[in-house]
Amino acid sequence: MAALMELKDIVKIYRMGDQELRALDGISLTVNDGEFVAIMGASGSGKSTLMNLMGCLDRPTSGSYRLAGDEVSRLTTNQLAQVRNHIIGFVFQGFNLLARTSSVENVALPLIYAGVSKRERLKRAEEALGQVGLAGREHHHPNQLSGGQQQRVAIARALVTQPKVILADEPTGNLDSRTSVEVMAVLQQLGRQGLTVVLVTHEPDIANYTGRVVVVRDGRLVSDTPQRPVQAVPAGAPRGAALAANPTAA
Amino acid sequence: MNLLTPFEIALEALLLNKARSLLTTLGIIIGVAAVIAMMSIGEGAKGKVKAAFDSLGTNMVVVTSGTNKTGGVMSGAGTQPTLTWDDMRAIRNEIPLVLRVSPIMGTSAQVASADTNWNTSVRGVYPEYFTIRNWYIASGSFFTKADDDTANKVAVVGRTVINNLYGNGANPIGQTMRIKNIPFQIIGILVVKGQNAMGQDTDDTVMVPAKTFLTKVQGTSLQTMIPGAIFVQATSAEATSAVDREIHILLRARHRIARVEDEDFTVRNLQEIFSAQESSIQTFTTLLAAVAGVSLLVGGIGIMNIMLVSVTERTKEIGLRMAIGAKPAVILQQFLVEAVTLSLAGGVIGIVLGVTSAFVLSSHFGWAMVFQPGIMALSAGVSALVGVFFGLYPAQRAARLDPIEALRHE
Numbered sequence: 001m002a003a004l005m006e007l008k009d010i011v012k013i014y015r016m017g018d019q020e021l022r023a024l025d026g027i028s029l030t031v032n033d034g035e036f037v038a039i040m041g042a043s044g045s046g047k048s049t050l051m052n053l054m055g056c057l058d059r060p061t062s063g064s065y066r067l068a069g070d071e072v073s074r075l076t077t078n079q080l081a082q083v084r085n086h087i088i089g090f091v092f093q094g095f096n097l098l099a100r101t102s103s104v105e106n107v108a109l110p111l112i113y114a115g116v117s118k119r120e121r122l123k124r125a126e127e128a129l130g131q132v133g134l135a136g137r138e139h140h141h142p143n144q145l146s147g148g149q150q151q152r153v154a155i156a157r158a159l160v161t162q163p164k165v166i167l168a169d170e171p172t173g174n175l176d177s178r179t180s181v182e183v184m185a186v187l188q189q190l191g192r193q194g195l196t197v198v199l200v201t202h203e204p205d206i207a208n209y210t211g212r213v214v215v216v217r218d219g220r221l222v223s224d225t226p227q228r229p230v231q232a233v234p235a236g237a238p239r240g241a242a243l244a245a246n247p248t249a250a
Numbered sequence: 251m252n253l254l255t256p257f258e259i260a261l262e263a264l265l266l267n268k269a270r271s272l273l274t275t276l277g278i279i280i281g282v283a284a285v286i287a288m289m290s291i292g293e294g295a296k297g298k299v300k301a302a303f304d305s306l307g308t309n310m311v312v313v314t315s316g317t318n319k320t321g322g323v324m325s326g327a328g329t330q331p332t333l334t335w336d337d338m339r340a341i342r343n344e345i346p347l348v349l350r351v352s353p354i355m356g357t358s359a360q361v362a363s364a365d366t367n368w369n370t371s372v373r374g375v376y377p378e379y380f381t382i383r384n385w386y387i388a389s390g391s392f393f394t395k396a397d398d399d400t401a402n403k404v405a406v407v408g409r410t411v412i413n414n415l416y417g418n419g420a421n422p423i424g425q426t427m428r429i430k431n432i433p434f435q436i437i438g439i440l441v442v443k444g445q446n447a448m449g450q451d452t453d454d455t456v457m458v459p460a461k462t463f464l465t466k467v468q469g470t471s472l473q474t475m476i477p478g479a480i481f482v483q484a485t486s487a488e489a490t491s492a493v494d495r496e497i498h499i500l501l502r503a504r505h506r507i508a509r510v511e512d513e514d515f516t517v518r519n520l521q522e523i524f525s526a527q528e529s530s531i532q533t534f535t536t537l538l539a540a541v542a543g544v545s546l547l548v549g550g551i552g553i554m555n556i557m558l559v560s561v562t563e564r565t566k567e568i569g570l571r572m573a574i575g576a577k578p579a580v581i582l583q584q585f586l587v588e589a590v591t592l593s594l595a596g597g598v599i600g601i602v603l604g605v606t607s608a609f610v611l612s613s614h615f616g617w618a619m620v621f622q623p624g625i626m627a628l629s630a631g632v633s634a635l636v637g638v639f640f641g642l643y644p645a646q647r648a649a650r651l652d653p654i655e656a657l658r659h660e
Contacts, residue, residue, distance in 0.1 A: 052654050055573070057573060057653050057654050058654060077577070077578060078577045078578070078579070081572065081575050081576060081577040081578075082575065082577075084573060084574065084575050085574065085575020086575070090573050090574060092570075092657065096566065096567075096569075096570045096657070098567060098570075100266050101262075109571070109574060110574040110575055112259070113571075113574065113575040113576045113577075113580060114575065118258075157574070161574075161575075
């Protein structure tokens with residue numbers, strides 16, 4: 001399998017006055033195409049910093065990061081923005097949907113920055129909503145949707161640009177366990193379709209749904225374990241989503 | 251990214267906060283409306299003053315007889331005739347910038363048709379008088395130099411006199427009208443001029459040739475003095491001051507007035523009075539517009555304030571937009587377009603409001619107004635510039651946000 005993300009000796013130092021904080025201290029990690037990886041760690045372990053670097057939101061102090069074959073650790077701000085738009089799809093803990101804006105428009109948002117025409121944007125956004133089991137909710141506003149549904153809208157937004165990898169930062173952090181399963185089912189389904197998914201979490205339950213767990217502590221990688229993922233079967237979730245998540249269980 | 255998208259994003263964002271957007275633009279709306287209203291009404295007032303002076307006469311200088319001093323007591327202007335017919339001829343012949351001259355002498359007299367009679371002001375003038383005063387004939391014709399030379403008993407009559415003697419709208423050309431019981435032939439009826447600046451009815455008059463006036467109406471023989479004033483028309487508006495000056499020099503020489511002595515005549519330069527009035531209106535209009543302009547500035551600061559609030563409120567949104575691929579320049583553009591959309595919308599609403607209020611005010615108070623597309627275009631342009639100027643700082647703040655920090659913002 002081809003390497004999608006190759007991090008080598010990544011160091012990230014934050015300077016606060018004359019104090020130096022070594023958030024990442026020489027991390028090397030390779031994520032292959034189609035993997036479903038969980039990055040775990042306690043608060044302050046550096047997992048969020050690692051996530052930001054992998055998501056091209058930030059640049060490492062030293063080290064090399066090849067994303068889809070290209071070295072991205074020295075790109076300019078504008079080039080990074082383009083990489084984020086084309087190659088990466090983000091899912092956040094707090095959903096970060098625009099309030100008072102319909103689902104379909106929220107999902108279409110990244111396509112604006114890709115220069116896609118309005119008609120095409122809406123068509124692709126509707127397709128992405130269908131992929132996460134939210135067909136028919138196109139014109140609902142975030143406050144008319146449940147937390148799980150909102151996060152699925154956010155996943156659709158990450159999918160709409162057809163990225164190579166989905167980066168999810170504590171995607172179930174704001175959800176109860178039932179809706180967490182619902183969201184994990186969607187992510188597993190995407191993984192089965194061949195999409196690479198990397199998620200950051202501090203909950204072992206959530207990490208169990210992935211195929212590989214990477215543990216970070218004090219800016220270093222302490223373990224990297226492949227595992228057999230637990231299948232997420234949402235209870236009482238919309239039928240479409242359940243079927244999509246686990247066709248064998250239907 | 252296609253050209254419309256930034257405006258779509260901006261409009262969507264502004265429409266989400268309709269009340270706030272409207273309140274924000276209020277400063278611009280009021281500023282632009284005030285500028286437009288002031289300029290429209292000011293220009294209207296200028297036009298009205300010009301029309302009033304044009305009806306008095308074009309490029310006109312009036313020479314009147316001076317005061318008579320008897321034992322230290324000054325009489326009023328023109329109480330003693332001091333201007334001679336030769337003075338008038340000299341003004342016409344010796345000052346190159348003079349185009350036309352005409353005497354004007356007047357008296358109040360009883361005039362009568364076959365049926366009725368009326369008291370009006372009868373004036374003796376040269377045919378040139380009508381040209382100087384831009385006064386046209388409505389029917390019939392003016393009298394000529396030949397009529398004056400032979401003191402023909404012909405009259406050019408104002409509409410008010412005609413209406414009173416012959417009935418409204420009558421056209422008694424060729425009929426006989428008696429002035430002080432002397433029969434005159436009506437040869438022309440003047441175009442209606444209406445009230446003059448002093449509120450007098452300009453049309454309540456009868457014009458006869460100067461010589462006829464003296465010999466027939468006044469019943470005197472020809473004298474050396476003009477019992478009235480001289481209207482002088484200069485070749486252009488700019489020439490009036492030179493003509494004014496040269497009349498002073500000429501008449502002082504002709505009347506043998508020493509350097510220290512008072513003049514026995516008065517020269518009034520109507521063009522100068524008009525220019526002074528016009529420039530005082532201009533000053534007033536400009537001042538009011540400047541005050542209104544300050545409101546534009548304040549409106550701009552209001553926009554900057556709201557945009558800064560908006561950037562802070564939407565920090566998380568900005569972080570998200572950056573995370574999903576918006577370049578800093580695009581974020582800058584978005585907020586700049588929002589500010590310009592706000593101010594431009596305010597400008598357009600202000601123009602509509604300004605024109606409307608100018609229209610309402612002028613029709614209510616009977617003022618004149620002039621629509622000025624140039625000023626409107628300028629106002630729209632200035633309000634857009636205000637948006638760019640005051641929107642730039644908040645937009646830069648937004649564009650410089652760090653996406654990671656912005657996403658963490660609560």
